[in-house]
Amino acid sequence: MSRIVIDIRNKAYPATHGSAGHVAIKNLRFELDAGEFVCLVGPSGCGKTTLLNLIAGLDRHFEGAIKADGVGEMLRIAYMFQNPRLLPWRTVRENIDLALPAGQDGKEVDHLLDVMGLAQSQGQYPERLSLGMSRRVALVRAFAIQPTLLLMDEPFVSLDAPTARRVRQLLIRVWQERPHTVLFVTHDLREAITLADRLLFLSAPPASLLHEVTVDIPRSAREDEAEVEAFRNRLVTGHPEISELL
Amino acid sequence: MRSALPHPIFSSLFFLALWQGLAVLLVSPALPAPEAVFRVLYGEIESGQLPYHLGMTLARLSVSFMLAMGLGSLIGIFLGQHEKLDRFFDNWLVISLNVPALVTIILCYVWFGLTEVAAIAAVVANKLPNVVVTVREGARALDRDLLEMAQAYRFGRWKTLLHVIWPQLFPYLIGAARTGIALIWKIILVVELLGRSNGMGYQLHLFFQMFNVAGILAYTIAFVTVIQLIEAVVLKPLDRHAKRWRR
Numbered sequence: 001m002s003r004i005v006i007d008i009r010n011k012a013y014p015a016t017h018g019s020a021g022h023v024a025i026k027n028l029r030f031e032l033d034a035g036e037f038v039c040l041v042g043p044s045g046c047g048k049t050t051l052l053n054l055i056a057g058l059d060r061h062f063e064g065a066i067k068a069d070g071v072g073e074m075l076r077i078a079y080m081f082q083n084p085r086l087l088p089w090r091t092v093r094e095n096i097d098l099a100l101p102a103g104q105d106g107k108e109v110d111h112l113l114d115v116m117g118l119a120q121s122q123g124q125y126p127e128r129l130s131l132g133m134s135r136r137v138a139l140v141r142a143f144a145i146q147p148t149l150l151l152m153d154e155p156f157v158s159l160d161a162p163t164a165r166r167v168r169q170l171l172i173r174v175w176q177e178r179p180h181t182v183l184f185v186t187h188d189l190r191e192a193i194t195l196a197d198r199l200l201f202l203s204a205p206p207a208s209l210l211h212e213v214t215v216d217i218p219r220s221a222r223e224d225e226a227e228v229e230a231f232r233n234r235l236v237t238g239h240p241e242i243s244e245l246l
Numbered sequence: 247m248r249s250a251l252p253h254p255i256f257s258s259l260f261f262l263a264l265w266q267g268l269a270v271l272l273v274s275p276a277l278p279a280p281e282a283v284f285r286v287l288y289g290e291i292e293s294g295q296l297p298y299h300l301g302m303t304l305a306r307l308s309v310s311f312m313l314a315m316g317l318g319s320l321i322g323i324f325l326g327q328h329e330k331l332d333r334f335f336d337n338w339l340v341i342s343l344n345v346p347a348l349v350t351i352i353l354c355y356v357w358f359g360l361t362e363v364a365a366i367a368a369v370v371a372n373k374l375p376n377v378v379v380t381v382r383e384g385a386r387a388l389d390r391d392l393l394e395m396a397q398a399y400r401f402g403r404w405k406t407l408l409h410v411i412w413p414q415l416f417p418y419l420i421g422a423a424r425t426g427i428a429l430i431w432k433i434i435l436v437v438e439l440l441g442r443s444n445g446m447g448y449q450l451h452l453f454f455q456m457f458n459v460a461g462i463l464a465y466t467i468a469f470v471t472v473i474q475l476i477e478a479v480v481l482k483p484l485d486r487h488a489k490r491w492r493r
Binding site for chain 1 (some may be wrong): 391392399405413490492
């Protein structure tokens with residue numbers, strides 16, 4: 001596994017007849033260590049989704065570079081979008097299998113479905129699933145391809161609190177089984193502290209790196225809400241510019 | 247409603263009774279009784295006349311149907327994805343949608359002669375704009391989110407086409423096919439009437455000249471039955487298959 005360097009000098013949307021053009025990202029540079037869980041925190045509409053699309057290669061119109069500095073290693077990227085984006089005309093299992101790279105067998109998928117409590121539902125069509133289940137399917141799809149980099153774009157918004165907590169625990173559990181780099185975008189600071197090794201704070205647009213914090217709460221204490229809350233308070237009082245953002 | 251009108255079969259029976267009543271009342275060669283029509287139908291089937299002409303018409307129908315669907319889908323998908331070309335050719339489409347069927351038929355016969363090719367071309371030309379418009383609608387409505395997902399997970403061209411694009415276009419294609427059959431079989435009779443020496447249209451023309459209303463009605467019944475059968479046996483099941491994943 002390798003370190004990933006993200007260096008975006010300029011990402012602008014040109015003006016179209018519908019809207020004025022604007023600069024979404026300006027001079028944003030950071031690195032992701034191998035196996036690190038990084039949360040990207042910033043206000044809504046600050047270009048977080050744009051950034052993930054650039055990293056995923058969905059949008060190639062920008063100045064800068066995104067590269068892994070391992071030796072001749074290809075990045076295998078999984079992307080968990082804000083909405084599950086499952087193909088409604090394919091079953092749960094087919095949705096996952098379709099994403100698998102050629103030559104990978106389904107053993108890992110079986111295991112992940114088991115962990116996520118979806119083994120019973122693999123023959124179902126996505127429209128029959130609840131939102132929480134669809135999100136879990138999308139999570140299985142992302143993990144199943146055994147990525148070197150997993151991108152997550154506010155994947156747990158609009159889930160009720162207990163469901164979100166449960167899916168977050170599952171996420172950490174499968175991530176610890178096979179560690180790989182995760183870049184997790186959120187605007188919920190508590191969620192970020194619960195999950196991340198390191199927090200990156202983005203400014204209002206054009207997005208650039210505002211601040212960087214290592215979360216030193218041990219993984220075993222992350223479920224302790226008082227601990228997370230205390231960390232959050234220290235952070236917000238120590239850095240007033242962060243509380244302004246959120 | 248259900249208790250008042252119990253079953254569709256009763257409405258058919260009522261229709262037959264009405265027909266019979268009118269025929270008895272009028273006693274005119276312009277409206278033969280159902281029984282006379284079914285006798286003619288039976289005779290025509292037994293003599294092999296009806297199967298021959300019906301077969302010719304169905305052959306033309308299937309060839310022109312497939313051509314119109316194939317070409318129309320290709321053009322529709324293409325226009326749906328290229329906005330500029332779409333805007334350029336939009337006027338052409340609107341015009342061709344509004345050219346009367348009879349005009350295209352006459353022009354085809356004038357330009358290509360009274361040949362089979364001209365007949366097929368006339369039907370295809372009439373149906374094509376319809377397919378293009380319907381499929382174009384589908385291609386425009388393709389879900390960008392899912393296309394991005396396919397790109398992010400490196401589906402590749404073939405997988406994307408088969409699993410992401412095709413299922414989204416399928417309902418539109420079925421829609422085009424269903425309205426297509428209904429349109430084509432009406433036009434094809436006119437094409438045959440004007441320039442062919444066999445097929446349903448030609449036969450109906452003969453019956454018209456001989457004032458054989460029973461013959462006309464007998465052929466109509468046979469034709470409607472076959473078209474309904476195609477709808478029920480082929481198109482409806484395809485439609486159901488396409489919708490199986492819906493809640």
